[in-house]
Amino acid sequence: MVVPPWYELPPPGYGGLEQVCAALVDALVDRGHDVTLFGAGSGSGTRASFVGSAPAPAADRVGQVLPELAHLARVNQMLADERFDVVHDHTTAGVLFARHRPAPTVLTVHNRPTGELADVLTDVDPSAGLVAISHAQRRLRPELSWIDVVHNGMVGNLPVKARPGIGPVLWLARYAPDKGPDLAIHACRAAGLPLVLAGKCNEPVEEEYLHRVIEPMVGPDVTLLRNPDRQTCVDLLLAARCLIMPVRWEEPFGMAMLEAMATGTPVVALNRGAVPELINHGETGLICDDPVDLAPALRDVSAIEPENCVSHVRRWFSAERMAEGYERVYRAWSSDRRPELALSRSAWVP
Incomplete structure (x- = not known):
């Protein structure tokens, strides 16, 4: 399992990708798999064997090119001396490194596969396959080398509210x-409802916005965190009346929606991207x-019972269900691609 070098697993604060990867790693270990996690930092947060490419994450350089490229170059050097059935890569640039690995690579695309990212994803080695995190994400560029769709999942360890929240509406995302x-x-x-804005704000573009x-x-009716x-x-x-997700883009997934519903908090969202794959409208x-x-929906949403939200997440978006989906991908991809991988490697001179 190869993760980006930005945050520890699980992250102490913002980090939807890292939450997903931590849940997946532990679910796979619980299901009897031998998982080695390649990341940055101490690596003490999961039950996988950990191999670090750097002593500390590069949180202060999120989005810069060189930290991730250096991380992946070091990971590939370490992979060359090991024997794995499959490499599961969650980085952005991993697609460019897959062709030099001794095992087939599964690449989960965590962002919107358009623009410059789409240009990167078109250069996929035959030994690597792309996994989408939603059908909406895959539909944005159906011609890419997709091999499956596996929804993100989460560990069911959050506290649950017994009755609908009476606190402010909550917005939880990055400032963008x-x-x-x-x-x-x-x-x-x-x-006529109070609002809490609780957002990630580390990068210059987020600060500026x-x-x-x-x-x-911001006024007295808005709390900014x-x-x-x-x-x-x-x-x-737990305190919120609901989570609001007024997204303007084709949201690839939206872990905040899962976490809200897992606590019994319903979501009011605009119909973009994966929103209808995650929310059962009216339930x-x-x-x-x-x-x-949005305004009338914010008033009406308090009629939704918390247990509906909790059971929905536990049934369809558990870490175990996500792990089952990736087991299906690993088995198919590692067996289908090994003859082709061996042939391509026989002609490759490092």
Whole structure:
């Protein structure tokens, strides 16, 4: 299992990808698999065997090219001396390194596969296959080398509320136009409800958007939090009336929606990307086609029972279900690709 070098597993705060990978690693170990995790930092947060490419994560350099490239180059050097059935890569640039590995590579695409990322993903070695995290994500570029769709899952260890929350509406994401914090403010004001904005704000583009667009909109009805830790996020979800997801982009997945529903908190979201794959409209949340519909949905959502949300996540988005999906992918891909991999490697001179 190869993860990006940005955060520990599981992350102490923001880090949806890292939460997913930590849950998957432990679920696979629990199911009897021998898992080696290649990452950065101490590696003490999962039950896998850990191999570090650097003594500390590069959290202060998230999104920069060189830290991930250096991480993957070191990982490939270490992989050359080992024997694995399959390599599961969760990095952005891993597709460029797969062809030099001694085992077939499965690459989970965690972001929207368009623009520059789509250009990278078109250069897929025959020994590597792409896994989508939602059908909506796969539909954005159906011609890419997809081999399956496996929804993200999560560990069912969050506390659960016994009755609908009576606290503020909660927005939980990174400060970016795509995530719609401004739409959340407008919707809550139209509904006459208080709002908590709790967002990741580490990168310059996030800082600039927060200062230029969001902070001037904040009033006494809006509480603004930057980089809340994990426990704070859980406490906010437990108190919240609902989670609002007014996304402006084709959301590839949206782990915040799963975490909200896992605590019994329903979700009000715009109908973009994977939203309808995660929310059962009228049972675990309300899906709106237009931003003007968000305000009435925020008022109506309190009728949804917490147990509907919790059972939905446990049935369809558990770590065990995710691990079963990847077991299917691993078995098919490692057996199908080994003859082709051996042939391509016989002609390759390092």
